[in-house]
Amino acid sequence: MKTKISQKDKVLRHLKEIGAITPVQAFFDYSIMRLAAVIFILKDEGYNISTTILKSENKFGEPVSYAQYKIENEKN
Secondary structure: OOOOOOHHHHHHHHHHHOOOEOHHHHHHHHOOOOHHHHHHHHHHOOOEEEEEEEEEEOOOOOEEEEEEEEEEEOOO
C-alpha cells in the first residue's frame, strides 16, 4: 500500500530538491490547484519562501502574471 504524501510535503520537497515552483508546475506535477495556500502554510511554519511575480502572455497573446516561489533558506 502506498503512503500518501501531503501537498505541503510535496511542495517542500520540490522547493528543496528541484528549486522554484509555479502554480502551473504544481498542478501538472502534483495535481495541486491552490499552491498559494500551501505556500502560506509553509511560511506560517517558519520557512523563508520568496515570491517573484513573472509576466508572460496567454495563448491569445494577452498579458498575464503569475507567482514563482523559491525557498531562501531553511526554517528560521
